[in-house]
Amino acid sequence: MNPFRFPFRLFCIGLCLIYGALEMLLLFPLYTPRRKLRAIQIWSHRVLASCGMKLSVFGGLPSEAHGQMLICNHISWLDIMAINAAFPGRFVAKDDVAKWPLVGYLATQARTVYVARKKGSGGNSEKIRNVTQALKDGDTVTLFPEGTSSEGRTILPFKTSFFQAAADAQVPLVPVLCRYPNPDGSSPNPHTAYYGDISLWQSICMVIRQKQSCVELHFLPPVSPAAERQETARLIHDMLTAKQRELG
Numbered sequence: 001m002n003p004f005r006f007p008f009r010l011f012c013i014g015l016c017l018i019y020g021a022l023e024m025l026l027l028f029p030l031y032t033p034r035r036k037l038r039a040i041q042i043w044s045h046r047v048l049a050s051c052g053m054k055l056s057v058f059g060g061l062p063s064e065a066h067g068q069m070l071i072c073n074h075i076s077w078l079d080i081m082a083i084n085a086a087f088p089g090r091f092v093a094k095d096d097v098a099k100w101p102l103v104g105y106l107a108t109q110a111r112t113v114y115v116a117r118k119k120g121s122g123g124n125s126e127k128i129r130n131v132t133q134a135l136k137d138g139d140t141v142t143l144f145p146e147g148t149s150s151e152g153r154t155i156l157p158f159k160t161s162f163f164q165a166a167a168d169a170q171v172p173l174v175p176v177l178c179r180y181p182n183p184d185g186s187s188p189n190p191h192t193a194y195y196g197d198i199s200l201w202q203s204i205c206m207v208i209r210q211k212q213s214c215v216e217l218h219f220l221p222p223v224s225p226a227a228e229r230q231e232t233a234r235l236i237h238d239m240l241t242a243k244q245r246e247l248g
Contacts, residue, residue, distance in 0.1 A: 002211075005052075009208040012050035016043065017102045024109040037088040040110055044084035048215070051207050053078060057086045059219035062174050067135035068222065069166040071236050072176040073244075074144035075152040076194040077103075077203065079178050082215045089140030092131060092162055094147075100200065113141070115162075128165050135169035142176075145233065149195040152180060152188035155241045163229035172222035175236045177243045179216045186248060189213060218243055 020043050028036055048055055062068050072083060080091060091107070095114040098104045113127050113134075131141055145158040166173050180192035191210055194203040207213065220239055226232045 005211075006205075006209055009050055009052060010204075013047065013204070013208070016047045016050055017106070019043070020106050021102055024106060028109060040084050041088040044081045044088070047081045048078070048085055051078065051204075052210060052212050053082075053207070054212065054214045055082055055085055056214060056216045057219070058216065061087050061219060062140065062172075062222065064140075067138045067169060067171045068140055069135060069162075069171060069173045070140060070142040070176050071173050071240075072142060072144055072178055073152070073155050073240055074146050074149045075178055075180060075188065076149060076192050076207075077200065078180075078192065078194075078207065078215060079144070079149075080107075080142075082178065082217055083142055083176065086217050087140065089142055090134060092127075092141060092143045124161065128162060131162060131165040132168045135165060135171045141165075149193065151190070151193045151195055152178075155237055155244060158233040158237050160229045160233040163225070163233050167225040167227075167229055167232070170225065172224055173232060173236060174222045175220040175239045175243075177216075177218040177220065177240050177247075179218070179244070179247065181214055181216060183212075218247070 023039060023043070031039065062070070070083065070087070070089070072079065090111050090113065092113045092115055093107065095116055097107050097112065098114050113131055115127060116124055134141055143162050145160070145162065146156040147159045148156070150156050179187045180189040181187045182189050191206040192213055194200070220243060223232065223236055226235070
C-alpha cells in the first residue's frame with residue numbers, strides 16, 4: 001500500500017470542503033441558479049476524484065427543460081456527490097445531515113430539503129409542499145426513498161410520502177440505480193457502503209484507503225406518476241431491483 005495515499009487524499013478532501021464552503025459563502029450570492037448548479041457539479045467531481053473514485057454514467061440523462069424527481073437507492077454519502085457530478089439538483093435528506101461538520105453547511109446552502117427521521121415529529125407535510133413547488137418551478141429533486149443506506153445488495157422497501165410531490169406537480173420520476181462495483185465488476189464493494197454502525201469517519205477512511213474505486217449511475221426510463229403514489233413507488237422499486245439483478 002502506498003503510505004502517502006491516505007494523507008494525500010484526506011488533505012485533498014479537506015481542501016475541497018473548505019473551498020466549497022468559501023465559494024458558497026462568498027460567491028453563491030452572485031451566481032445565477034444555473035451557475036450555482038454548475039459550481040456544485042464541478043465541486044462534486046473534485047470530491048470524487050479526491051477520494052480516488054471514478055464515476056461512470058449509463059443511460060440517457062434527464063432533460064433540463066422541466067422539473068423531475070430522481071429516485072435513487074442509497075448506499076453511501078458518496079451517492080450525493082455522484083448524482084450531483086452527473087446531474088446536479090436539490091436533495092431530500094435526513095435531518096442528521098444538517099449537523100455534519102462543514103458538509104451540513106454545504107448541503108444547506110445547496111437548498112437540501114431535510115426530513116425528520118421519526119414519524120410524528122411534524123413538519124414533513126410542509127416539506128412535501130416545498131418539494132412540490134420546487135418541482136413545479138422546474139427544479140430537479142433527488143429522493144432516496146429507502147429512508148436509510150444499505151450495503152447495496154438489495155433495494156430496501158420504499159417510504160412513499162414524497163412520491164406525492166411528483167404526483168401533485170405532475171412531473172416525471174426518473175429511476176437511478178447506484179452501485180459500487182468491485183474491480184472485477186461484481187457488486188457491491190464492501191469498502192464503499194456507509195450503513196449500520198459505521199461512522200462517517202470510518203466510511204471516509206475505508207473509501208480513501210482503496211487504490212481506486214468506482215461508482216456507477218444507471219439512469220432508467222422516466223415514469224409518469226400514477227394516481228396512487230404507492231403504485232408509482234412499487235413500479236420504480238421493481239425497475240431498480242430488476243436492473244440490479246441484471247448487473248449482478
